[in-house]
Amino acid sequence: MKGRAIVVGLAGAGLAALVADSGWSRALALVALAGSLALLALSGTARRALGGLLAAIGLALVAIGVYAASADAAPKMLLVSLGGTAVAYSGWLVIRHSPAWTGMSSTYDRPTPTADPETSKDIWDALDRGEDPTTR
Template sequence: MSSSTFSPRVRREYGLTMLGLAAAAGLLLAAAGQQWATGQLTAPGPVPPVPVALTGADLTGAPSGIGWAGLAGIAGLYATRGWARRLVGALVAAGGVLALSAVWGATRPGALLEAVTENATDAGGAAQVAAAPHLAALGPAMAAGGAVLLVLAGLLAMVRSPAWPGMGTRYDRDAAPRATRAETPADLWKSLDAGDDPTLDAPGDDGRSVNPADPGDATAPASLAARPAESKENL
């Protein structure tokens, strides 16, 4: 089945799902580099508080990892067919759920305070957290949006992907080989390269199939049984 046999609705559905996967992966990868939380560290003495900024990658590595997996899901849906596509869709949806869970767990107040405290410990000395960290909205919102898109795209692929076009459909051939007439050895090789069968009856000039054994053809040679037996005198 060639890609031209798919309805416009199916092709549009397939294209929107692929665009959704690409957008989801882009949001997750971009969110990992965004600033998610800020805090302040203090130290004894006349030292001003030191600001600390934490990105999504500092809090959790799930958005970036699942973002790359989402890009791989695009290739998986394009290259597979049937139940394999449903499996890829299920994995994509599961990745979206995992990303949502990771964003929720990393943005809880306790998790943010723990992350800033670990940063203070890495700084050494007597540095302490001055106040509760402040959560920025952009980075977590981008990650959550990308995760939701992954879930929706994965669920849609699980239900609808067997009807979508794919990499293999453009290379499909008709089950019946085409008939061709090879006049020269060069024509024979060309027909073989094109996937034609030169051994089949090729259509003649009048559109009929040319078959020397066809009894309805006036040019067909008479059967050996129908020929009069030659007398021994002519031998």
Template sequence: MSEQISPGGDARSASGRRELAYAVLLCLAGAGLALWAVTRTWAVDTDVVGVPTPLADEGRTGTQLLPWLPALALVGLAGGGAVLATRGRLRQVLGGLLALLGLMIVGGGGYGLVAEIGDEVAQQWPAFTLLGGLLAAAGGLLTALRGRDWPAMGARYERRSRQSAPAAGPIRGAGTVEAWDALDRGEDPTER
């Protein structure tokens, strides 16, 4: 399949945007899946209580068993969004941290699969947590390896320093475009 060239750029920038989208989606989907799965019931303990009610089931979620796991998933969600806001070397470092975070989520899901945590264990929720961690780790690894060349947010989202703002002439009337431009530069249009 040949690479299409977009009107505003070349094939390489289109590929970079696509890779960026894949990495962000992998991180967000993986962390979201892990967060959802960790809130489900992983284990049920059956206790003998008394004669009228001989058995009582007490379910425990992944959050109750591993309280640090939902926090990691939330950090993964935030990190997936932060990939969009960073660039260059900082984006690669963030990708490495997201890959590590994903592997820690995999460890939590793996623990849920192999540990004897109750009388009846639901294997699907730790498995979904493990899968979510793998997806988040893959997105982080892709970001760490390829993120430096991906496009970044435009300069219009960055604040300009006061020294770089050009000197403007007097503002000719209230509500004019010049007044709004002065506000954008950080100047008070009423002081002129």
């Protein structure tokens, strides 16, 4: 489900960004595109909140596309609505299924500091006294 949500979100946001005129529809599509990519890095509550944001952006794209298509009779705005529908579906998938997804690995996380009694201030003080802290 994780892969499906990301691919559907990227495809829908990409479609909306490609066919949208400049303005709100283009801006929302680009935010949805970035948000779909950010799903890879987030986990837990942040991922679910982003899913809700993606669903709201998708619904906004649908509304903008339908309104603009009815006003201008532009068929490309219906494609914006189609992309918005895909983004909204992606957001729903994230909200519904993300608690079961795994997060990123901890390979590149900052290591937890060890309990070293000597602080960096102690090392600088030793250097000021003329001692070599590497010989301890």
